[in-house]
Amino acid sequence: MIIAERKPLKEILEMISGVEKLLILGCRGCVAVCSAGGDKEVAILASALRLGRKKAGKPIEIHEDTYIRQCDPEYLEPLKEEGKKYDAVLSMACGVGVNFIAECCPGVRVMPALNTSFYGANLSSGEWAEMCAGCGACILHLTGGLCPVARCAKHLSNGPCGGSVGGRCEVDPSVPCIWQKIYERLTSLKQDQLLRKIMPMRDWRPAGHGGPRHRIREDLLP
Ligand code: SF4
Numbered sequence: 752m753i754i755a756e757r758k759p760l761k762e763i764l765e766m767i768s769g770v771e772k773l774l775i776l777g778c779r780g781c782v783a784v785c786s787a788g789g790d791k792e793v794a795i796l797a798s799a800l801r802l803g804r805k806k807a808g809k810p811i812e813i814h815e816d817t818y819i820r821q822c823d824p825e826y827l828e829p830l831k832e833e834g835k836k837y838d839a840v841l842s843m844a845c846g847v848g849v850n851f852i853a854e855c856c857p858g859v860r861v862m863p864a865l866n867t868s869f870y871g872a873n874l875s876s877g878e879w880a881e882m883c884a885g886c887g888a889c890i891l892h893l894t895g896g897l898c899p900v901a902r903c904a905k906h907l908s909n910g911p912c913g914g915s916v917g918g919r920c921e922v923d924p925s926v927p928c929i930w931q932k933i934y935e936r937l938t939s940l941k942q943d944q945l946l947r948k949i950m951p952m953r954d955w956r957p958a959g960h961g962g963p964r965h966r967i968r969e970d971l972l973p
């Protein structure tokens with residue numbers, strides 16, 4: 752899922768400084784699962800902003816709502832009219848949701864309440880880790896299911912850099928060297944012959960280096 756975290760309150764208060772009527776809009780997708788932008792987080796942020804503005808002597812009218820998803824046009828439809836009732840909409844979705852509101856609702860001013868971070872997995876309560884960088888050309892069948900694109904600090908495709916110590920990454924010793932883990936896993940699965948395979952230079956265009964990505968499935972078009 753997409754992992755995000757709320758921006759500092761001070762930054763959000765500055766963002767909405769001229770706003771007198773605000774809609775805080777949560778999303779029940781990924782950001783709700785990672786406890787950044789669901790119903791509960793909308794309520795907490797609304798209270799904090801009301802208090803912050805009251806303390807500053809500039810009370811604000813805030814309405815709260817949460818959509819099923821902010822990255823799907825059918826759920827954004829009501830916002831086209833509803834959004835015009837407010838000076839701004841503060842979205843608690845990922846950046847995709849904020850962009851999509853801007854695209855679908857021309858009359859609505861939208862701001863991001865979250866910093867969208869990465870595609871990650873939930874390791875334990877309150878802990879998430881990046882597992883995929885959405886590179887568009889997956890090589891996990893060659894690496895024991897562990898991703899060196901997202902999980903190696905140097906994005907190496909052909910083995911380790913040689914700097915790891917005790918199985919930890921030399922760039923950030925708080926995380927394991929993913930190439931060490933790939934080696935151990937392929938060895939235990941008796942697939943270590945894959946380690947001798949030289950991967951060709953990657954074409955990074957599918958990873959977004961060729962411009963914004965766009966996908967069409969002809970069979971699903973209306
Ligand atoms: S190889 Fe690419 S698509 Fe596959 S997990 Fe890694 S970043 Fe994601």
Ligand code: SF4
Nearest residue numbers: 903911912920921928
């Ligand atoms: S120590 Fe391992 S994970 Fe860290 S940069 Fe080198 S190869 Fe990548």
